Amino acid sequence: MEAWKNFDLYSLLDTLVSIGAAFVLGGAIGLERQIRQRTAGLRTNTLVAVGASVFVDMANRLHGHEGAVHVAAYVVSGIGFLGAGAIMKEGANITGLNTAATLWGSAAVGACAGADLIGEALVAALFVLASNTLLRPVVNRINRRPVHEEFSEATYVVYATCSRSAQPEAREKLVDLLEAANYPVRDVAQHAFGQDDAEIEATLYATAVEPEELDKVVSDLEAQPGIRQAFWNARSED
Template sequence: MMQAPLEGLVQTGADLFLAFVLGALIGIERQWRQRTAGLRTNTLVAVGAAIFVDLALRMGGAAEAIRVVAYVVSGVGFLGAGTIMKEGANVRGLNTAATLWGSAAVGACAGAEEWAPALLAAAFVLSANTLLRPVVNQINRRPLDTGGTELTTTVYLIVARGQEGDLRDAVTEILEKGGYPIREMRMHPFGRQETEIAATLLTSSVVEEELDRLVERLEHLGDVHQVFWHQSPGE
């Protein structure tokens, strides 16, 4: 049964508003963490999915809407692929791509006037990106047997020669207090007046933002000229 034009327009506006709000909520969390697809991208994906599903419902009914949802899923798959990047042995952007799929699903529910499922879907997407993050970090920090370690993370420091002894203890303390105990520490001459300290971490995985903050602390130690970290396949 066709809705009156004004009534249908009001319902469409309500559906799109819900998709806008829920997509923005998901996007705010992504923007806060400075991910590739942030506030605007997730909002646009949710609203776009809602528009397509709403239009299909009004023009072709439920059967057409189902086909449109399938097209939305395929289209968002291509969009998500653009956020996935491979950097050496690391693959980044998988979670961002999955979040875009979640935003599209939320928008599709809103466009189909299924408000309760849209709210639940948004809640679960947000929970996956926030509540599960500490769990993932704790699991990744658990030391594994050397043979089972996929990536080895090493922190390198270029320091003034003759200061290695004092800096060794300071580096160990900062990294261990930050949750990254050292498995092995090596020292090599670096040029004529410097020494390279290579501290291999015990953990099998790291949180980049946390390790970057620890590197900044190490840079402020006296006689430290340069600090950086690198990941390589485990031996």
């Protein structure tokens, strides 16, 4: 029987060491995630590490190092799809990026263990854990600091409310005034505003903005016939 021919106690022990290392190290990464109550916690990260280890170890046994390298490449692709499922977009907010990256790290740890690189797997696990623990206070401190305007990235939008009959002229005037002030328009949207009015929304290309200049554009717009109100605001980029 082929199964008996393939049975090798030494290879089995080697596989046990590889998968055991992946289980322990993936569990350590998952435990930190579980304590913080993340979507991918103890079991998920452990399974990812163990699964990657099994695939790479099997390829290593059947086709040597070359086979292990090929399977490791497929593991990377497969974990990419798994990580994509952990990323959620709710409006302008995106969550799950760190969870997806952690799963990727767990797969790397498992792949190292499956390739019999136990020391490398340990080092990789330590750095994944350090990224999720030691860097957290640094991120929190940076996020609590006020953002200087020159370092921030924002989208600037100029709005003009006008009567619907004056909508074409108001749109043309809005674009002309912005371009005259050296603020090129990336996109212009129009939609109904109440029963008789319309709102024109001009989104600017990413650029440094002088508030006084946009204030002057808004003042000039409000002085135009048919335009009832004009204003601008900025929203931060993700």
